Amino acid sequence: MGLECSNKHYGVPMNLIRPSLGKDMGDGWETARHRERSAVVTKDPVTGLQDTPLFDWAVLKLGCGGTSDTGISRIIVDTRHFKGNFPESVKIDGCCASSSINDLSDEQVCASAGDSNNNDVQWFPLLPRVAMVADAEHEFRADTITNTNRRVTYVRVSIYPDGGLSRVRIYGEPMLVENTALVSHL
Numbered sequence: 001m002g003l004e005c006s007n008k009h010y011g012v013p014m015n016l017i018r019p020s021l022g023k024d025m026g027d028g029w030e031t032a033r034h035r036e037r038s039a040v041v042t043k044d045p046v047t048g049l050q051d052t053p054l055f056d057w058a059v060l061k062l063g064c065g066g067t068s069d070t071g072i073s074r075i076i077v078d079t080r081h082f083k084g085n086f087p088e089s090v091k092i093d094g095c096c097a098s099s100s101i102n103d104l105s106d107e108q109v110c111a112s113a114g115d116s117n118n119n120d121v122q123w124f125p126l127l128p129r130v131a132m133v134a135d136a137e138h139e140f141r142a143d144t145i146t147n148t149n150r151r152v153t154y155v156r157v158s159i160y161p162d163g164g165l166s167r168v169r170i171y172g173e174p175m176l177v178e179n180t181a182l183v184s185h186l
Contacts, residue, residue: 003154008029010032016157017167052160056158059109065153071149094152096152124147
C-alpha cells in the first residue's frame with residue numbers, strides 16, 4: 001500500500017501500486033519542482049548523475065507480510081506518460097519493520113523515511129541510484145539489486161531531484177502471514 005510521501009503536489013503514492021498500467025500522468029505520483037533547484041546542472045564525475053541533495057520520497061508497504069528471507073528478486077520503475085517531467089534518477093531502499101523482536105507501526109516507518117537521524121528503522125539499499133529515461137519501463141533484476149537475501153516489509157522510493165512515476169513493482173517470495181491469501185491482479 002502507498003503510505004506516505006514527501007511531496008504529493010500532483011498525486012499520491014497509492015497510485016504507484018495500482019494493478020493496471022498508468023493511463024496518464026494524473027494516474028501516477030508526481031512532485032512539484034524544488035524551488036532550490038540550481039539553474040546550472042552539475043554532474044557527478046563518477047556516476048554521471050546530477051550532483052544534487054534534492055529528492056522526494058514515497059514509502060510503500062509490501063503485501064503478504066513482505067518478502068521472505070530470499071528478499072527482492074525484481075523491481076520495475078515505470079515512467080510511462082512522464083516525458084518532460086520524469087525524475088533524472090531513482091533509488092530504492094528497503095527495511096524490515098516486523099520481526100519477533102520489534103514490530104513497528106506504519107507511522108513509525110513513515111516518520112523515519114525523511115529523517116536520517118531516526119534510528120527506529122534501519123533502511124538498507126535495494127537499488128542504487130540509477131538514471132531514468134522518459135516514458136519507459138525500467139526493469140531491474142537480481143544482478144543489479146543489492147541485499148537480495150534480506151527480508152523486506154517496506155520500500156522507500158526516492159526520486160532525484162523531482163518528477164513523476166507511473167508505477168513501481170516489487171517482486172519477491174512472499175512471507176505469508178496467518179489468514180493471508182495470495183491474490184493475483186492479472
